[in-house]
Amino acid sequence: MKSLLTTILLLTATCCFAQKNKTYNDSLKAYQQQYVSSHEVVKGGDRKYFRFFTIDKNFKVLCRFERSADTSVVRMKTSGKTIPQKDFRRYGKLIFIIHDTTLQLTVYQSTPVKQNDPYKDYLFIPFTDLTTGEATYGSGRYIDIFTTDIKNNEVVIDFNKAYNPYCAYTTGYNCPIPPRENYLAIAINAGEKAFAKATH
Template sequence: MSFYMRFIFAFLLICANGAAQESYRDSLQAFIDDYKLNHGVVKSNDKQYLQFFPIDEKARIKAHFEPVKNAEWFSLPTSSGRSKMYRQYGKLSFMYEGSKQALYVYQSQALLQDPKHMDHLFLPFTDLTTGKESYETGRYIDLTVSDIKDGYIIVDFNKSYNPYCAYVSGVYSCPIPPKENRLQIAVRAGEKKYLNEH
């Protein structure tokens, strides 16, 4: 291949990568805009207090999925003092900011009874931003069983969001992330603290 052809090929590759990155950022921004527009609790002018970290493409990671077989149901504490029944569905192993990390995804006993949501997987977590830059009891990511492909699943921390308890206290029962899902790194992606102090 001539130098000219190699140059053209490299140029096209850079353009394609740039377009893919821009497309991803656009899709993430659309996700955030839709999240704010259709928020289930925060309404009208209060939506201005919904804040997100800057979009970080490195926060979209490919995690190895290892199923947890014969997992028993357990009682997961919530913010209201009541408990909800969950079980471990799988362990996610991945690299983040150069270090090995692991989180568990869970299945809700209640949602398994609902045909519309029986595919749902729940990923609650805390990290070193918890209680400082992000909500004090942790954040959530929604996944589905069908997201698991060939032993891997894409986890996008840019899509992590606050439980409803972050906006209204004493009304909702928000699951508290288990100890096994407390990351010892800072994940500066996804939703930040709600800024309305009224």
């Protein structure tokens, strides 16, 4: 009887885990479909060239957030010629673990930020990793969060939602290039891959 009860509990736990994982995967698939169908730059038939890694919940991570004491302006280089650099301030730092490796990313905030700026709560996380220039876009990818996402000095970031800058699809944009401090020395096999259609 005890053995039977243990088996039932294990099966119940497995089913619950599978259901939660399915729900997560379904929500990410819906997110990707919305991302593709509403993209501002890639239109019509070209949308078939979007590619994504297989959804992997291991790349959804809880991060410790440390507010930056250094709020000096960071002049981030861009891929464009009309605006060769854009100004940001270091807002804070994220520390997290993926595959037993402790990593960190700097979080940036656009400057200047005014009280009535609709983007005043928007935070920008550009990054590169070992897939950059191979499976993913050669200048790196982005993740967005908001100041309101940070609670008790913690925030969740989901690399399955990492996306390409507009420059990955066409010319004419001035996309910030992730600085060296946001290079991750592992492969982030999650989120958007390199666009499958030649753009240049």
